[in-house]
Amino acid sequence: MGTATVAPAVGRETGRIRRNWRRLMAAMASHAVLITLSVVFLLPFVWMVTTSLKTVDVLNAFPIVWFPEKITFSNYLDGLQVFPFARYFLNTMLICALSMLGAVLSSSFIAYGLACIEWPGRNVVFVALLGTMMIPFYVTMVPLFSLFREMGWTNTYLPLIVPHFFGGPFFVFLLRQFFLGIPRDLLDAARVDGAGELRIYARIVLPLAKPALAAVALFQFLAAWGDLLGPLIYLSDSDMYTLSLGLTYYSTQYSTQFGPLMAASTVILIPIIVLFFFAQRTFIQGITLTGVKG
Known part of the structure; x- marks a missing residue:
């Protein structure tokens, strides 16, 4: 009787763990997709901000420099006075x-x-x-x-x-x-x-x-x-x-x-x-x- 009672309980617990694991994996997958899309959408904004802080030589550099070592705010003074x-x-x-x-x-x-x-x-x-x-x-x-x-x-x-x-x-x-x-x-x-x-x-x-x-x-x-x-x-x-x-x-x-x-x-x-x-x-x-x- 004891064995017959324990077996269904173990099966239910195993099923619950599997369902929770599937939900966790689905949540992780959806969050990974959302984070990836967020990064893709943020790239133009990041490029715009970093470009506004670059000097002229870095702007024309190849390959592209995403984050300049030397930051300048002269672009803001020039851009707002035009x-x-x-x-x-x-x-x-x-x-x-x-x-x-x-x-x-x-x-x-x-x-x-x-x-x-x-x-x-x-x-x-x-x-x-x-x-x-x-x-x-x-x-x-x-x-x-x-x-x-x-x-x-x-x-x-x-x-x-x-x-x-x-x-x-x-x-x-x-x-x-x-x-x-x-x-x-x-x-x-x-x-x-x-x-x-x-x-x-x-x-x-x-x-x-x-x-x-x-x-x-x-x-x-x-x-x-x-x-x-x-x-x-x-x-x-x-x-x-x-x-x-x-x-x-x-x-x-x-x-x-x-x-x-x-x-x-x-x-x-x-x-x-x-x-x-x-x-x-x-x-x-x-x-x-x-x-x-x-």
Whole structure:
């Protein structure tokens, strides 16, 4: 009896150990793949930073020197003096801040109407809204430019800011998915207590949707910060240029000066890295929670 009782227990323990071992091996394999891909994606950034610290003789050395023995910061002084960096930085921050505010307010307002208010045809409107995501920007680029030119908005920041106050399909989709996860009983209880839709939207829905709103804000900030085509189309006054546009003109005029060019690119990229470093937890949480309910 003792032997018959011990044998199944030993078999179960052996099976458990094998399963744990397989899980460990699978986790190690997946982490190895992720680490390898991370290194591959980081190589261009590492090359850009190290190049910005190299002297001229090391820049042209062959074979390639990844990490120079002598570090110089003169490339940063040269790269930031070629164009008015401070002015372009303020121009870019203005566009980013206002477009981010418009995207968060308008997209959340539209998403609330599509997710939390019952009205006929809202699903049809939502599908039509998603359909606009399949229209490339290059198709509407010329009509939009003609429209803004007739309105007298060219060579101003209005074409880069005002459209974001009318909602973005992708942002509306993200926020709608998040709003669908809010308990309906909570909203109905607020309506029973006499709260209007605007008050429910401002006092209940928006405070609960902070992670999703942060994700939308970060997405829009990144898009506006790196936008080149928009400023290139609408801005003609050099005093109104953004960082991406200034860097483009600098690269075309000084394409052989790799050190200053990489230094300016590094400085432009630093705010994005810092922002994502501090907001990554909220960003990931917002992206995760928007897919809870479809």
